[in-house]
Amino acid sequence: MSISGVAVxxxxxxxxxxxxxxxxxxxxxxxxxxxxxxxxxASQTKSNLSSRTTGGAGVSQSAARALPLGTKVANHGFxxxxxxxxxxADVTSGEKLLLxxxxxxxxxxxxxxxxxxSKDTAAVTGMGLALVLQFKLDAADEKFAQALxxxxxxxxxxxxxxxxxxxxxxxxxxxVLQQRNGMLSSAEASCRTALRxxxxxxxxxxxxxQVQKEQGRLNEARSSLSQAIGMDSQYGTAFVxxxxxxxxxxxxxxAISDFSEAISLxxxxxxxxxxxxxxxxxxGQLDDAQKSLNTSISLNKNSAPAHIAMxxxxxxxGNRVAAVNEYQKAISIKAESEEAYLRxxxxxEMRGDLELALADVRSGLALAPNSVDLHRRAADIALKxxxxxxxxxxxxxxxxxQPGDAAAVKGMTRALVxxxxxxxxxxxxxxxxxxxxxxxxxxxxxxxxxxxELRLADAKxxxxxxxxxxxxxxxxxxxxxxxxxxxxxxxAQFKYQEAGQAMQTVIANCTTAEQAFSVGDMALMIRDLxxxxxxxxxxxxxxxxxxxxxxxxxxxxxRSLYRVSQARDKAQQELTMAKDLASKKQYPSAIDKFxxxxxxxxxxxxxxxxxxxxxxxxxxNKAPSMREAALHYRAYVSLEPNMxxxxxxxxxxxxxxxxxxxxxxxxxxxxxxxSAVFAPFGTFASKVENGIKELVK
Numbered sequence: 001m002s003i004s005g006v007a008v009x010x011x012x013x014x015x016x017x018x019x020x021x022x023x024x025x026x027x028x029x030x031x032x033x034x035x036x037x038x039x040x041x042a043s044q045t046k047s048n049l050s051s052r053t054t055g056g057a058g059v060s061q062s063a064a065r066a067l068p069l070g071t072k073v074a075n076h077g078f079x080x081x082x083x084x085x086x087x088x089a090d091v092t093s094g095e096k097l098l099l100x101x102x103x104x105x106x107x108x109x110x111x112x113x114x115x116x117x118s119k120d121t122a123a124v125t126g127m128g129l130a131l132v133l134q135f136k137l138d139a140a141d142e143k144f145a146q147a148l149x150x151x152x153x154x155x156x157x158x159x160x161x162x163x164x165x166x167x168x169x170x171x172x173x174x175x176v177l178q179q180r181n182g183m184l185s186s187a188e189a190s191c192r193t194a195l196r197x198x199x200x201x202x203x204x205x206x207x208x209x210q211v212q213k214e215q216g217r218l219n220e221a222r223s224s225l226s227q228a229i230g231m232d233s234q235y236g237t238a239f240v241x242x243x244x245x246x247x248x249x250x251x252x253x254x255a256i257s258d259f260s261e262a263i264s265l266x267x268x269x270x271x272x273x274x275x276x277x278x279x280x281x282x283x284g285q286l287d288d289a290q291k292s293l294n295t296s297i298s299l300n301k302n303s304a305p306a307h308i309a310m311x312x313x314x315x316x317x318g319n320r321v322a323a324v325n326e327y328q329k330a331i332s333i334k335a336e337s338e339e340a341y342l343r344x345x346x347x348x349e350m351r352g353d354l355e356l357a358l359a360d361v362r363s364g365l366a367l368a369p370n371s372v373d374l375h376r377r378a379a380d381i382a383l384k385x386x387x388x389x390x391x392x393x394x395x396x397x398x399x400x401x402q403p404g405d406a407a408a409v410k411g412m413t414r415a416l417v418x419x420x421x422x423x424x425x426x427x428x429x430x431x432x433x434x435x436x437x438x439x440x441x442x443x444x445x446x447x448x449x450x451x452x453e454l455r456l457a458d459a460k461x462x463x464x465x466x467x468x469x470x471x472x473x474x475x476x477x478x479x480x481x482x483x484x485x486x487x488x489x490x491x492a493q494f495k496y497q498e499a500g501q502a503m504q505t506v507i508a509n510c511t512t513a514e515q516a517f518s519v520g521d522m523a524l525m526i527r528d529l530x531x532x533x534x535x536x537x538x539x540x541x542x543x544x545x546x547x548x549x550x551x552x553x554x555x556x557x558x559r560s561l562y563r564v565s566q567a568r569d570k571a572q573q574e575l576t577m578a579k580d581l582a583s584k585k586q587y588p589s590a591i592d593k594f595x596x597x598x599x600x601x602x603x604x605x606x607x608x609x610x611x612x613x614x615x616x617x618x619x620x621n622k623a624p625s626m627r628e629a630a631l632h633y634r635a636y637v638s639l640e641p642n643m644x645x646x647x648x649x650x651x652x653x654x655x656x657x658x659x660x661x662x663x664x665x666x667x668x669x670x671x672x673x674x675s676a677v678f679a680p681f682g683t684f685a686s687k688v689e690n691g692i693k694e695l696v697k
Contacts, residue, residue: 083122083156088113091122098130106130121151128157132164140164155201158194162187162207169214187211202228206238209245218245236262240271247278255279270299274306281312289313304330304337311343318552320347336368342377350517350552352559354385372401379411384525388419399440404447406454409440410485413457414526417492421527421599452477456485463492471498480506484519488526494635496603503531510535513542513553520560527602529564536560571601578610587618598632605639608632616658623662630658 083091090113097106107130113123128143141164147157165187168176176183191208194201209224225242229235243258256279262272277292293310296303311326324347327340341364348357358381364374379394392415398408441458448454455474463469471490477483483502490499503523510516520535540557578593594611597604612632619625633655637648 083126085122087122088117088120090116091120091126094123094126094130098126098133103130103133107134119150121147121154124150125154125157125160128160132160132167135167137164137168153197155194155197155204158190158197159201159204159207162190162194162204162211165190166207166210166214181215184211184215188215200231202231202235202238205231206235206241209238209241213241213245218249221245222249234265236265236269236272239265240269240275243272243275243279247275247282252279252282268299270296270303270306273299274303274309277306277309277313281309281316284316286313286317302333304334304340307333308337308339308343311340315343315347320350320552323347336364336371338364338368338371338373340364341374345377345381349381350556352556354381357381358385370401372398372405375401376405376408376411379408379415383411383415383418384521386418388415391415392419404444406444406448406451409444410453410457412440413461414488417460417488418526421602452482453485456482456489460485460489460492463489469493471495477502480509480519484522487528487531491526491528491602494602494608494631494638496638497641499528500530503528504534507531507535507538510538513539513557516542517556517560524560524563524567527567527599529567529601530603533561533564536564567600571597571604571607574600575604575607575610578607578614582610582614587614590614591618598635602635603639605636608635608639612636612654612658616654620661621665623665626658626662626665630655630662633658 083095087095090109094106094109094113097103097109100106107127110123110127110130113120114127117123124143124147128140128147131137131140131143141161144157144161144164147154151157165183169180169183188208188211191204191211194204195208198204205224205228209221209228212218212221212224222242222245225238225245228238229242239258239262243255243262246252246255246258256276259272259276259279262269263276266272273292273296277289277296280286280289280292290310290313293306293313296306297310300306307326307330311323311330314320314323314326324344327337327344330337330340341360345357345360348354348360358378361374361378361381365371365378368374375394375397379391379398382388382391382394392412395408395412395415398405399412402408441454441461445451445454445458452475456471459469459471459474469489471486471493477486483506487499487502487506490496490502503519506519507516510519516535516539520532520539523529523532523535536557539560540554542553574593574597578590578597581587581590581593591611591614594607594614597607598611601607609632612629615625615629615632619629633651637643637651637655
């Protein structure tokens with residue numbers, strides 16, 4: 001039968017996130033097939049452990065496998081007892097109701113037992129389990145504490161406490177999430193206490209495995225679940241949980257084996273069909289994935305993760321309308337389904353509608369305001385839209401929630417550099433943000449010492465701040481992500497040839513249109529127009545072989561190449577206007593236009609030369625402007641490899657002279673005020689200054 005009544009209301013409390021196993025703890029207690037009517041076989045009755053253990057991990061092994069996945073107590077050859085020893089009539093009644101998924105009624109039965117005997121440990125523990133399965137966690141914790149006060153050696157109460165702590169983490173409450181590590185450690189301690197009291201308590205191993213999974217200790221989590229399976233090979237839930245971990249570690253073949261084993265134990269195990277669908281999805285077997293996910297959804301229509309996975313199948317099949325429909329179904333089931341918002345955002349972005357993609361993410365944030373993933377995606381999209389301040393704000397929020405988050409630090413650095421390149425207010429050297437950004441990067445590097453991308457981000461920021469950087473000391477990039485980071489750092493130093501070579505390698509390594517589009521989008525964002533154009537052209541070459549509709553690939557490539565062309569045209573227009581303004585001696589406006597031209601197309605050599613010369617004319621008494629002029633003189637030389645040697649020497653001397661002036665200003669020896677007044681008139685100013693000095697003498 002389908003989920004209904006009180007069970008549905010209970011299920012609604014559980015947050016369906018990417019950590020699907022936690023959610024299925026409660027759901028599996030009430031999932032069933034309408035075909036479950038007759039007396040179950042031995043394998044069927046034992047497989048109920050999969051549904052029951054996930055719902056109330058404090059339940060004993062023999063009792064946990066008592067029920068098939070239904071709402072009625074089944075007749076079987078195994079004990080259907082939660083508690084050992086002689087039980088009161090109320091506890092026996094509550095026990096059966098709990099196993100049937102009737103948590104509110106079970107709670108009342110256990111309450112009656114407590115009223116008759118306040119020291120009935122089984123009644124108190126049972127009531128705690130009934131409460132935790134209704135997500136009444138504070139009340140459940142009170143009962144578990146009361147039970148342990150009556151009998152500190154009650155293993156089920158310890159496991160119940162651990163389960164309550166896990167459920168508390170399924171929230172968007174920031175106060176709770178900030179205590180995440182401590183709560184997981186406490187849950188682990190509760191499980192280990194239960195295992196010391198009963199080393200063969202399989203339920204404790206299952207909850208322990210999930211705690212370890214949440215801690216990122218996947219190998220240990222898999223080992224704990226394997227121990228549960230070793231204690232009872234009919235433990236369906238343990239196979240499902242272990243399979244989900246194997247998907248994370250990339251052992252897809254073993255995951256398929258585990259999911260299949262769980263299904264053989266109970267064909268109506270929706271969680272197992274979901275996991276099998278995910279495995280097929282990862283292998284690219286879309287038809288098989290669709291079949292398994294359809295089965296999972298037919299068994300449990302209220303599974304948001306299953307709808308999200310089905311949406312992924314449709315998306316990869318090129319049916320984006322159906323994909324969005326599935327994501328929206330997931331949101332209707334669980335409004336805070338972050339993955340659904342992220343996937344819809346992906347589709348909007350693939351269509352080139354970044355504003356709508358950002359709107360999808362904002363909708364998710366309205367319901368899950370503390371979602372790190374949604375804030376990070378909002379920042380990434382804002383960056384592509386050139387909303388630098390919005391992007392930095394979102395990255396800052398991510399870093400508040402997760403200090404040292406490598407992806408956020410890299411994004412923040414990219415935003416700062418792009419903002420510095422674009423700004424026309426003298427902020428080229430990141431004077432207001434450099435120190436805080438440098439601190440964030442150093443913190444992230446300490447937490448991720450082997451992350452070459454972070455070291456390259458640091459190098460990029462230091463290069464933009466005018467500090468000397470030697471990229472050769474950072475090592476050789478070994479993967480495409482590092483090559484892109486290297487290219488960004490090289491571009492910050494105006495080393496266009498090295499940057500181009502790195503990007504060419506990345507583009508050549510693309511094996512799908514999606515990969516090539518991603519590289520092209522990144523190149524366009526950092527204004528490497530040559531690389532962006534090459535990447536988009538490569539993406540179009542995959543049009544006939546992609547799983548996605550080749551027409552969509554071609555259309556997207558056309559749109560993307562048009563954006564590159566627009567950027568080139570806009571840069572040329574800005575350069576033309578800048579030259580015209582400079583010829584009319586409207587230097588402040590000319591600087592703005594030269595700078596924007598260089599930002600829109602950094603490989604436009606004349607933009608760098610014009611900016612350097614105009615800065616030198618207008619701001620000879622300002623150190624930041626002189627250092628900026630020096631950088632752009634060097635950029636001009638770098639972009640003109642065929643320039644005669646004498647010309648190269650000429651501009652190299654100009655750059656050195658600008659640096660020298662900047663140094664003198666910083667040392668308190670600026671050019672004379674009179675020279676500054678005549679600065680726009682070039683060498684004439686120096687002549688006037690020298691003449692005045694002679695007169696004074």
